[in-house]
Every structure is written in C-alpha cells, then in structure tokens.
Amino acid sequence: MMLNNELKKNPFNVPNNYFDSLPSKVQDRCITVKKSPISGFIPKLAWTGGIMVLVLALFLSYMNFNNTSIKEQQNPDSRTVDADINDMVPEFAGSHKDYLKSHRDAVVDYLVVRNVNLNDYLASKY
Amino acid sequence: MLKDNSYTDRELMTMFRNPAQKNYAFNLITRKYQERVYWHIRKIVISHDDADDLVQNTFLKAWEGLESFREESQLFTWLYRIATNEALTFLRKKRTKFFIPMVDVENQLSNTLESDAYFGGDEMQLKLQQALLRLPEKQRLVFNMKYFEEMKYEEISTVLGTSVGALKASYHHAVEKIEKFLQED
Numbered sequence: 001m002m003l004n005n006e007l008k009k010n011p012f013n014v015p016n017n018y019f020d021s022l023p024s025k026v027q028d029r030c031i032t033v034k035k036s037p038i039s040g041f042i043p044k045l046a047w048t049g050g051i052m053v054l055v056l057a058l059f060l061s062y063m064n065f066n067n068t069s070i071k072e073q074q075n076p077d078s079r080t081v082d083a084d085i086n087d088m089v090p091e092f093a094g095s096h097k098d099y100l101k102s103h104r105d106a107v108v109d110y111l112v113v114r115n116v117n118l119n120d121y122l123a124s125k126y
Numbered sequence: 127m128l129k130d131n132s133y134t135d136r137e138l139m140t141m142f143r144n145p146a147q148k149n150y151a152f153n154l155i156t157r158k159y160q161e162r163v164y165w166h167i168r169k170i171v172i173s174h175d176d177a178d179d180l181v182q183n184t185f186l187k188a189w190e191g192l193e194s195f196r197e198e199s200q201l202f203t204w205l206y207r208i209a210t211n212e213a214l215t216f217l218r219k220k221r222t223k224f225f226i227p228m229v230d231v232e233n234q235l236s237n238t239l240e241s242d243a244y245f246g247g248d249e250m251q252l253k254l255q256q257a258l259l260r261l262p263e264k265q266r267l268v269f270n271m272k273y274f275e276e277m278k279y280e281e282i283s284t285v286l287g288t289s290v291g292a293l294k295a296s297y298h299h300a301v302e303k304i305e306k307f308l309q310e311d
Contacts, residue, residue: 008274011251019161027153
C-alpha cells in the first residue's frame with residue numbers, strides 16, 4: 001500500500017457545531033485573561049542583562065529542536081547556522097544554564113508569541 | 127457586510143489596531159484561521175479534547191501578542207508557530223508528567239486513536255496515523271504540513287525555522303518510512 005490521494009482525506013471529526021462556538025469560547029477567555037506573567041518577567045531580566053542570556057540559550061534550544069532531523073540528514077545549509085549559534089552560546093550562557101532550563105517554557109512562549117526575529121535582535125545589539 | 131474570511135490579513139490588522147474594532151477584528155481572525163489551526167494541532171496531539179484546549183491557548187496567546195505582530199510575517203504562519211509550540215510543549219509535559227520515554231506517549235496516542243469517538247477514518251487511514259506516530263516528532267510535523275495541508279516548503283520553513291533543503295529531506299525520509307510501514311502485514 002502506497003500513499004495516495006485517498007489517504008489525504010481528513011480522518012478526524014469534531015463535535016457538531018464545534019467551529020461555530022469556538023470563537024466565542026476564545027473571546028470569553030480573552031476578556032478574562034489577566035496580564036501575562038511573561039510581560040513582567042522579561043523586562044525585569046532585561047534590567048539585569050539576563051534577557052540576552054535567555055534569548056540566546058533558548059534560541060540554541062530551539063535550533064537544536066529544529067535541527068534534530070537536519071543532523072540526521074547531514075544537510076550543510078543549516079549546519080552553518082547551527083554551528084554559529086553553538087559558538088556563540090557558551091560565551092553568554094555560562095552559569096545561567098540551570099536557570100534558563102527552569103524557565104524554558106516562559107521564554108519560548110515569549111519568543112514565539114512576540115514573533116521575535118533573533119537574527120535582527122542580535123544584529124541590533126552586537 | 128463582507129463575509130468573515132473575505133478580509134485580508136492587512137485589513138484585519140488595521141481593524142485590530144483600532145480600539146473600537148479590536149474585539150471584533152480578533153473574532154474575525156479567529157473565525158478565519160480556527161479550522162486550520164485546530165486541524166494542525168489535532169494531527170499532533172490526536173485527541174479532540176486536548177486539541178480544543180490547545181487551540182484556545184493558541185488564540186489566547188495570539189491575542190496577547192498581536193499588538194506586536196510584525197506584518198512582514200504572514201499571520202497564519204505566526205499562528206502556526208504558536209500552535210506548533212503549544213502542541214509540542216503539551217506532549218513534552220505529558221512525557222515529563224508520567225516519567226515515560228518518548229515512544230510510550232506516541233504508543234498511547236496510537237491506542238487512543240482506535241477508541242476515539244471523533245476518529246472516523248477507515249483501516250488504512252488508521253494505519254497511516256499509526257505510522258505517523260512512529261516517526262520522529264519533526265518528521266511527523268513536516269509530513270502533516272506537506273501531505274495533508276499541502277503547504278509550500280517555504281511556508282513550512284517559516285513555521286519551523288528550518289531550511290527548505292532540510293525539509294525536503296525530512297519529508298522524503300518520512301514518506302519512505304510510512305510506505306514501508308503501510309506495506310507491512
């Protein structure tokens with residue numbers, strides 16, 4: 001059996017009228033949402049210089065995730081980026097690694113939700 | 127009155143930045159992208175209940191971050207990035223919570239499929255989903271986006287932050303493994 005268009009059909013279902021009610025459920029949660037702890041967390045770190053450490057270490061973590069399959073495939077395009085980051089991170093991460101590890105989710109959220117372009121960010125700083 | 131999905135992203139963002147229209151615009155954004163985001167998450171976490179929670183979390187985070195959204199990115203690739211992160215974080219927490227190795231979570235999801243009231247696929251579709259759950263996480267993501275969602279490699283590249291070359295290789299490996307699995311028995 002090979003992959004064919006028949007198998008492309010979506011095999012999953014949802015409850016009746018699910019997509020009719022989802023926007024109002026989302027809206028209700030948006031109305032009641034409190035200020036994200038991330039928004040207070042990150043600026044404090046910025047004052048202490050920790051923001052750079054967090055951003056770089058999380059970028060490393062994110063790139064490691066992204067490059068798992070790349071390494072398997074020995075793709076030279078992205079190895080270059082990976083190597084650059086690996087070279088940079090030890091200089092900044094230092095003794096903060098445990099701290100970064102424990103706050104990983106918060107920082108990844110920050111990077112993804114704020115759509116931070118780390119290359120631009122780093123370029124503006126260095 | 128235009129239909130919800132007839133607004134461009136730029137028009138929706140302009141509305142969102144107008145305080146008087148902010149809630150309405152976000153509602154339209156949710157309506158425009160909810161199905162794509164939901165199905166993307168659902169294929170990762172399999173269970174409807176989990177996907178329901180995660181799609182709400184995704185839009186909640188989008189609500190919090192939309193003010194700072196830069197329009198050089200496409201809105202839907204940004205939403206996909208949030209959704210992917212939500213789904214993968216969920217699976218990672220699940221592994222950590224139960225102190226079980228990665229393969230067991232995928233096995234658990236595979237078993238869930240067979241008894242899932244909201245899975246309506248036939249035997250081959252079930253087998254395809256089980257084959258997918260045997261893939262490395264990244265290959266599964268790439269396969270879902272390319273095969274089911276028919277996204278361009280360039281779009282997938284933006285979502286996952288991986289080069290197009292690596293994605294093509296990843297997809298190729300995934301297809302090989304899946305076809306091998308489907309030919310067994």
